[in-house]
Amino acid sequence: MRYSLLSALAASAFVAAAEEPSYDYIVVGSGPGGGPLACDLARAGYSTLLIEAGGDEGENPTYADLANFNEAANDEATRWDFWVKHSDDPERELKFGHTTWDTGDGTFYVGTEPPEGAKHLGIQYPRAAVLGGCAMHNGAVCTLPQDEDWNIIVNKTGDKSWEADKMRRYFQKIEKNDYLPSGNAEHGYTGWLSTSTGDNSWAKNDSLPATRILKKIAELTGQDPAKATDLLNNDMLGAYENRDEMTSFFNMVSHGDKNGKRSSPNNYVRATLADPKKYPLTLQLHTLVTRVLFDTAGAVPKAIGVEVMEGASMYKADPKHVDGTKGPIKQILAKREVIVSGGAFNSPQILKLSGIGPAAELTKFNITVVKDLPGVGERLADNYEGSLLALGQVPIESGLITLLFRTPSAPTAKRNIFTWCAAFSFEGFWPGFPAYYGPNQYTCAMVHMSPKSQAGSVRLVSADPQDVPDINFRFYRDNGDDDLKELTEAANLLRQAWQAAGDPALPFEELHPCPAGTECTDAHQMEHFKLQAYSHHASSTCAIGADGDVMAVLDSKFRVRGVQGLRVVDASAFPVVPGAFPVLPTMIISTKAAEEIIADAKGAAAAL
Incomplete structure (x- = not known):
């Protein structure tokens, strides 16, 4: 297994010199969207860099044993704390029974009557910065969306490949069913994702x-x-x-095996890394992507790489982050595409930091507008x-x-x-x-x-x-x-x-x-x-939508509108919350995205 730290690129990232390290694809985020996608691209023979802000806890029983999911979600080793709001009414926010406060002495107060001097944080919404993403700390519940949750994309875009009966084959492709006799035509038995029941x-x-x-x-x-x-x-x-x-x-079905061991993108990434001669996948841990790099010389901006900050706990949502700490900044190039899979909170943030988003918001923070896309970060659903x-x-x-x-x-x-x-x-x-x-x-x-x-x-x-x-x-x-x-x-x-x-x-x-x-x-x-009410299934902040929808961020092939070489593949892509639990649907669209990207690459090669 290889975890590489890549050398710094030259100051100009916009023209790739032959000696600079680069990859066919760069995938940002190793969760249910990005992890399987990076593996599929590497297994198709494309050099792929998978970047993860956290570390690898795949062998840690806190994460590997499904019974420990409460401990996993509380663990500072991987936890990112997002302090969210449920409304625009400050008084209503303070009525949430588990509102959290920073007491100033290294502890939290949870409740509606905080001690004097405590700092209001908000409502905790933990995410997992770890190889495998939130599939490593969740309750592992596997459900499929309603058919309409797939068909809405057909209705918006006209792309019939999203029809519900066609989407099931992606589920069958990734599933390794552990609870039914083999041969059930509704399921898969050779995929990377184990499913089991109680x-x-x-x-x-x-x-x-x-x-x-x-x-x-x-x-x-x-x-x-x-x-x-x-x-x-x-x-x-x-x-x-x-x-x-x-x-x-x-x-209830879990993404775990019959012995109670968690099955997640972590397993698939590890299995792919185990054969580096066959599968050209490189994993870079403890690396925060700060923005996507663009070549703006042509008529349409083209993503050509990413800028990263190396080091553990660089993001301020990490409870281990030390104020003022910054890691070295480096740039990494992609010969084909950059795929952002940071989740419903971080994918829109990365796009905006890269100049893709509502122009007024970007201008407010002196970010050069690459493409005005008003829908980036909006329509958040749960x-x-x-x-x-x-x-x-x-x-x-x-x-x-x-x-x-x-x-x-x-x-x-x-x-x-x-x-x-x-x-x-x-x-x-x-x-x-x-x-x-x-x-x-x-x-x-x-x-x-x-x-x-x-x-x-x-x-x-x-x-x-x-x-x-x-x-x-x-x-x-x-x-x-x-x-x-x-x-x-x-x-x-x-x-x-x-x-x-x-x-x-x-x-x-x-x-x-x-x-x-x-x-x-x-x-x-x-x-x-x-x-x-509470929630933990955020989606739709970089949603797929129709050509005429000004709030649409992606087309039906996950491509960011108005630029080239950039896609978003994670729960933020869904136009609506997919059913009751989004983890399995996100792994399904990861597989579909890989198929789309590989088909585009082969089509481009055939056209040469």
Whole structure:
């Protein structure tokens, strides 16, 4: 395995001398978008440089063992802290229960009554600076988007290669299914991404309170309670007819193997690096990309490389960053293309620092405008997430109850809520999360799919690439009452199901959204979800869009509009949030992007 530190280029990066080190492709970011893409390009024979701001924790059990995902997301070894806002209302922001403050003594205060002199930070949104990106610290849930989430790109661009039935073949290409017998035509068995499921045998025990909850949920959602145990083993990634309208229990799928080991782009990159004679992939760790370099001599600006700052913890989101620390600046050239895969926060930041973005914003920070693209950093979207949390009278022995369903006020026939219930607590992110409420804790966590508002933004605070941008999701700004009503309807159904737990579990002491002493009205719950919803599926800040859409950043082949030799491949490319969990969809589009790039390269070679 080779981790190379590249020598500095000559002062002028705009004409590549023969002796200067360069690559066919430079990929910025090793997460679900960039990591697999770099491997695919190298395996196709193209010299590829993969740049990652963090290090490699692939052999660290904190990251390698899926059971340790909470510890991984809290680990300062890889964590980048983005302190985000949920609205433009400062008073509303201070009502978020896990608002975080810097006490000034090296510790955080989390809550709404900070000590005197504490500095308000905001709402923690941790990202992973590590080989493999956020696929190394997440809960590893694998879901596919609704068909409409793919087809919207067809409708916007006319590119039929994005049709949902065609996109499934990319999933099949990368999957190494570990939970179904080989030969299932809906799945793949030879890819690099292991998928596995859990054991649901607990649900065969009718005496368990959780089994009674399971059967009550079945009754409330139009499923057969007598078959609930079998339904719990439905294939979450199956190609069911009318899948998106199908209310059902499922067995949650993880991107991990049957032994509980995480499967991620980290594994694929390592496997590709292991054969350097066959696959020309170079990995450069602990390197912060500061901007993309352009040749502006022609009629259309062309990306020809990147400028980087070398060294660990160069970005100020890194809790290990030391103020004033700067690494050496170097430039690296790309003979063919630069692909930015920094994620929904960092990809738009990199584009803007490079002169690609809203002209007024760039000019404000004296950044030379290469291409005025108003959509860069706009249309930030995310799933709304919330939970019901209660304490039983005894521990609630249970595995996961995983359910996708439609609430009564959903605007279409498609399901709109993904929920999973078990004896755990999850209430979002803050330093040291999650809270532990004792052995009797029980939660139904909810992800709201197809949110109706994507009014968020990622905007520069300076031209300094080490600075963290200003991130505001503007939750519920557009049609918010509709989304809040859907979340509340879901909560009411799940709360009703809890009452079937029986003795000795009942009565449940609810902690939220309706704690003891409150009147559990819909209005109360809507206000709770408005103030306390959280998220961790950011997308759409460099979105694919139609030719006539002034806010479109990319075309259907991931190419940045108005320039040459530059693409963005990560969750920022999706026009809408892809389903309930974006990690698998992002790995899917990474594979599609590689196919597009390789086809373009072969086409260019054939034209010579």
